[in-house]
Amino acid sequence: MSGSELNLSVNIGQKLPLKNPVMTASGTCGYGAEVARFYEPARLGALVLKGISLTPWPGNPCPRITETACGMINSIGLQNVGLKAFIKEKLPVAKALGSPIIANILGGSAGEYVKIARALEEAGVDGIELNVSCPNVKKGGIAFGLDLKSFTKLIKAVRKDISGPAIIVKLSPGAQPIEAFARAAQEEGADAVSLINTVPAMAIDADSRRPLIRNIVGGLSGPAIKPIALWLVYKTSKAVTIPVIGIGGIRTGRDAIEFILAGASAVQVGTASFVDPAAPVRVLEGIEGYMREKGIKDISALVGGLVTGCS
Amino acid sequence: MSGSELNLSVNIGQKLPLKNPVMTASGTCGYGAEVARFYEPARLGALVLKGISLTPWPGNPCPRITETACGMINSIGLQNVGLKAFIKEKLPVAKALGSPIIANILGGSAGEYVKIARALEEAGVDGIELNVSCPNVKKGGIAFGLDLKSFTKLIKAVRKDISGPAIIVKLSPGAQPIEAFARAAQEEGADAVSLINTVPAMAIDADSRRPLIRNIVGGLSGPAIKPIALWLVYKTSKAVTIPVIGIGGIRTGRDAIEFILAGASAVQVGTASFVDPAAPVRVLEGIEGYMREKGIKDISALVGGLVTGCS
Amino acid sequence: MPMPGQFFMVGLPGRLDPLLKRPFGLFRHEDGLLSFMYRVRGKGTLIMSGLVPGDTVEILGPLGNHYPLPEGKYRIRKPLLVAGGTGVASLLPLLRELKKNSIFVYGGRNRDELLCIDEVRGLAGEFIAATQDGSEGVRGTAVDVVTDLIRGRDKDGFLLYACGPAGMLKSLQGLGLQGYCAMEENMACGTGVCLGCAVKTSTGYKRACTEGPVFDINEVVFERF
Amino acid sequence: MPMPGQFFMVGLPGRLDPLLKRPFGLFRHEDGLLSFMYRVRGKGTLIMSGLVPGDTVEILGPLGNHYPLPEGKYRIRKPLLVAGGTGVASLLPLLRELKKNSIFVYGGRNRDELLCIDEVRGLAGEFIAATQDGSEGVRGTAVDVVTDLIRGRDKDGFLLYACGPAGMLKSLQGLGLQGYCAMEENMACGTGVCLGCAVKTSTGYKRACTEGPVFDINEVVFERF
Ligand SMILES: Cc1cc2nc3c(=O)[nH]c(=O)nc-3n(C[C@H](O)[C@H](O)[C@H](O)COP(=O)(O)OP(=O)(O)OC[C@H]3O[C@@H](n4cnc5c(N)ncnc54)[C@H](O)[C@@H]3O)c2cc1C
Ligand SMILES: Cc1cc2nc3c(=O)[nH]c(=O)nc-3n(C[C@H](O)[C@H](O)[C@H](O)COP(=O)(O)OP(=O)(O)OC[C@H]3O[C@@H](n4cnc5c(N)ncnc54)[C@H](O)[C@@H]3O)c2cc1C
Ligand SMILES: Cc1cc2nc3c(=O)[nH]c(=O)nc-3n(C[C@H](O)[C@H](O)[C@H](O)COP(=O)(O)O)c2cc1C
Ligand SMILES: Cc1cc2nc3c(=O)[nH]c(=O)nc-3n(C[C@H](O)[C@H](O)[C@H](O)COP(=O)(O)O)c2cc1C
Ligand code: FES
Numbered sequence A, B: 001m002s003g004s005e006l007n008l009s010v011n012i013g014q015k016l017p018l019k020n021p022v023m024t025a026s027g028t029c030g031y032g033a034e035v036a037r038f039y040e041p042a043r044l045g046a047l048v049l050k051g052i053s054l055t056p057w058p059g060n061p062c063p064r065i066t067e068t069a070c071g072m073i074n075s076i077g078l079q080n081v082g083l084k085a086f087i088k089e090k091l092p093v094a095k096a097l098g099s100p101i102i103a104n105i106l107g108g109s110a111g112e113y114v115k116i117a118r119a120l121e122e123a124g125v126d127g128i129e130l131n132v133s134c135p136n137v138k139k140g141g142i143a144f145g146l147d148l149k150s151f152t153k154l155i156k157a158v159r160k161d162i163s164g165p166a167i168i169v170k171l172s173p174g175a176q177p178i179e180a181f182a183r184a185a186q187e188e189g190a191d192a193v194s195l196i197n198t199v200p201a202m203a204i205d206a207d208s209r210r211p212l213i214r215n216i217v218g219g220l221s222g223p224a225i226k227p228i229a230l231w232l233v234y235k236t237s238k239a240v241t242i243p244v245i246g247i248g249g250i251r252t253g254r255d256a257i258e259f260i261l262a263g264a265s266a267v268q269v270g271t272a273s274f275v276d277p278a279a280p281v282r283v284l285e286g287i288e289g290y291m292r293e294k295g296i297k298d299i300s301a302l303v304g305g306l307v308t309g310c311s
Numbered sequence C, D: 001m002p003m004p005g006q007f008f009m010v011g012l013p014g015r016l017d018p019l020l021k022r023p024f025g026l027f028r029h030e031d032g033l034l035s036f037m038y039r040v041r042g043k044g045t046l047i048m049s050g051l052v053p054g055d056t057v058e059i060l061g062p063l064g065n066h067y068p069l070p071e072g073k074y075r076i077r078k079p080l081l082v083a084g085g086t087g088v089a090s091l092l093p094l095l096r097e098l099k100k101n102s103i104f105v106y107g108g109r110n111r112d113e114l115l116c117i118d119e120v121r122g123l124a125g126e127f128i129a130a131t132q133d134g135s136e137g138v139r140g141t142a143v144d145v146v147t148d149l150i151r152g153r154d155k156d157g158f159l160l161y162a163c164g165p166a167g168m169l170k171s172l173q174g175l176g177l178q179g180y181c182a183m184e185e186n187m188a189c190g191t192g193v194c195l196g197c198a199v200k201t202s203t204g205y206k207r208a209c210t211e212g213p214v215f216d217i218n219e220v221v222f223e224r225f
């Protein structure tokens, strides 16, 4: 069986059919063009680009990253070129890469989210991922991700105005309980939820007595958080019927399969791309290899296929 | 400077003076006697024993543990001998070890917690740690840890009846926001809060398609969660004036120092004791070594000593 | 002095991943040298297989109980050792004590899986190998061999010592012999404090690392999922 | 063909801890062999220091920009290379191109810290070492030496190339020379996608791995905490 005989296609709602379930995670592939020297972006299901805000943001002072046991903490502070430059300079280049483009957006208010989303719809993106879970910006973002009321309002507002691109809501691992947020997203018409964003975390240098991240708190990502993400994806996928996109520590095809068995329809590869820039493609190839090995022709046969009873 | 010239003593409230800040974490030192062949328990600040419920609990079926990247997941399901046998058989042995004894308790209702706490007060323990954060039992426990209302009620009820032993409330990493829970504990008269308990997590075997923990979900512990714990300890210690006990991935003296700089008055060593049964003593020695190296005579000079401004 | 059936926790120093030590039954103890025999199964054993002389491992042990020798009222019984795959690692030290006074049944998928077969053959009073593909000994499983062996004979004439996959142990239990089996469960501590290694028995959960790894085979409740 | 000042991300295969690759400036490139020179600072470099011939590392590179040679209007300036500690690793490849047409100032805590000092001395047109304890060259810092060196001379006669601790670079910036410095920031990707390696410049944050590691020293805003 060659890769092409396998059916890896998945649908993120009715709006966004993907040829395979592997995407980049926001903030780990730049604006897309940066990865083209390492692999053909068109091979992936979609590219999720670095988060965008209404106006350019400078980001946080350094150190912005530090390594922890099997993981890393980042506090980039959503450094980005801003909506205008994104649409003018970055988006055309990204679109030319041949992969569906999902923009990741963050606003300080529901109105800001709507404004950005509208402009992106007009500019022609395939999907919009609402980042309501970034631990690295003071206002907006995670404020929506942890409060069910403003969360619900936000999605309602965005949904009302956007009809073209698929709307994906990126959940925070701190949302309590996460099922309620996922259900609210579904009820307000989101096409999918993605999770998890990074987990708030901190590291300290005992010698200097200083935090190893200038901003004190940052977001933990990488293999260390995979077991946490897997559980939240499992719980969430039981609670909703819209597709769940699994994120967190995915590095190999087997990691992706684990998320898919737990209930994810698709996955995003983040931190692993820092270690190996072609990681998303290796994950895809790993999934194909697993399917061939097990004689599975259609990836949909695996979604939520966790076996939990007694045998 | 020899170890004895250093002052490592800390107070967990007015009730519980400890000669040093290092304790075992509940569930990782049995009922105390089990560790005596690896180190002298009297060297530690306190022993926190395995969680106890009103009646004996059988625990969960196997597999109960599995390893993950720099961490492990457990779902023991609070297997324990029950209050009666604990008081009759385990506690006298533990008390004879020469270290202050903190019992860790879990109930299905506030009434159960009170009943257990009363019996333990009578039996003479030095402290009672309320486990309201165990992810591995279906009812009770974490239900209190995530709901501020029942959490507050629970502590009020226990506090009303208990005057002898120090009351420590063990917080869940999922408590949202954790500061509110810590503040409620303080207001209701708890002597200290400890955190974090394990983080709900899951692991899957892609070949068998089965969860690697029979109970599906378990609790993640070990170095992987240290950055998460450190952040929550930092946040929490800013929110309360009662002592905060730091737990999560502590393996070395430097790890402990990081928690202390973040605001912890004491620490508990858990998973590291599985790797090296004498880990709590090594952590203590590491703290002493650090203090000697830096010329710090009193551990209290380090508590919350994180430097965050510009230099 | 480590006894047959006891085990050690073996760890790789200076690493946080793998984090925990791994349990291995003592395979040989000679001239102050401890030997383990292991199969590469995952992350830890893979790294172990790349160690070179001079590299350091951390060990903790001997831990757990051991195979009771056929003493007292069991003295007159014939020790019947049944190994599946790497289970041989745990039974060989026992065989070295029992020697000719024993029957040894050794099952595996194929010839390549039957490690140390020459040593076992040389030591045992009676030796029968079984492979699923027939590449060594009889074609079939160790359980098939034991079933044949005891057919028509007095079950009380045997004392079973078994180590191998849970499925094999469960089938052996069904044969109604007296005896022991060594259980493998995931272990975090090996010293009785984590309660991770619970083995279900007719009298409740017991710790494989402390009350085991050797159990009365007729007291174990096999219910592995 | 890697150029002086460029770097590689170096990783240890088969491990999740350390997770990320680490950046190292190219130290030498000869006969198809890449060499790095590094100081053991933490977890990653400690493991690297235990590697033996035959072990594998993963590398990604060459990455980043490089030291511009003194060309065009800068041709007439005298290259002034200033290394602090392991900063020499990055400047030696440049020195190998500039050779006698250069001044090299090399500072460190003590003699033991001044690695490759003989090679540097042999190559440079003029060489001055500085140690804090006076165990090699003059007693003092590299910045002290440069301050003395340019006193009373036309600053436009020099073109600075500096690599070393941020404190040294900041002090050098204060001397008002034209030139470049190589910046070290924590890096996750090395390829421009994580934005972790931000260097503050007069025109905003720039990525040390992509727009750097070499920057116009007078554009960098030093504000390390
Ligand atoms: C008392 C005892 C004695 C043993 N003696 C031997 C022996 O002599 N030779 C031998 O080859 N093996 C023996 N084992 C099994 C051995 O411990 C596992 O093969 C080893 O832990 C796998 O480690 P890993 O890192 O390579 O695999 P992992 O990557 O950790 O896991 C691979 C597989 O091994 C299983 N496993 C993981 N950890 C353990 C564990 N702690 N205990 C049991 N299974 C585990 C997992 O469920 C998984 O299916 C023994 C086990 C026990 C409990
Ligand atoms: C472009 C560039 C070129 C470099 N060239 C060299 C060189 O030629 N020789 C040399 O010895 N060192 C060089 N470094 C520094 C080198 O990358 C660090 O010493 C190394 O990453 C430390 O890894 P570790 O795992 O041993 O330390 P860690 O345990 O990761 O950390 C120890 C200390 O090193 C710092 N550090 C950690 N990671 C990085 C990182 N990715 N970048 C910078 N600092 C870090 C930490 O802040 C900490 O203070 C260079 C750095 C950069 C950015
Ligand atoms: C350096 C870095 C930058 C990130 N930037 C964003 C971002 O802009 N928007 C967003 O929604 N998530 C962002 N994330 C989160 C990732 O998309 C992903 O959710 C998280 O890292 C977990 O996945 P991983 O373990 O595979 O990295 C970022 C993560 C990292 C490490
Ligand atoms: C095997 C195991 C059993 C545990 N049992 C208990 C328990 O009975 N009561 C409790 O409050 N916490 C229990 N914990 C949680 C630990 O006390 C501790 O909070 C957690 O493991 C994080 O610390 P660590 O990373 O140092 O292990 C248990 C943890 C483990 C790993
Ligand atoms: S392995 Fe911890 S109790 Fe047995």
Ligand code: FES
Pocket: D186, D187, D188, D189, D190, D191, D192, D193, D194, D195, D196, D197, D207, D208, D209, D210
């Ligand atoms: S290291 Fe990732 S952008 Fe520079």
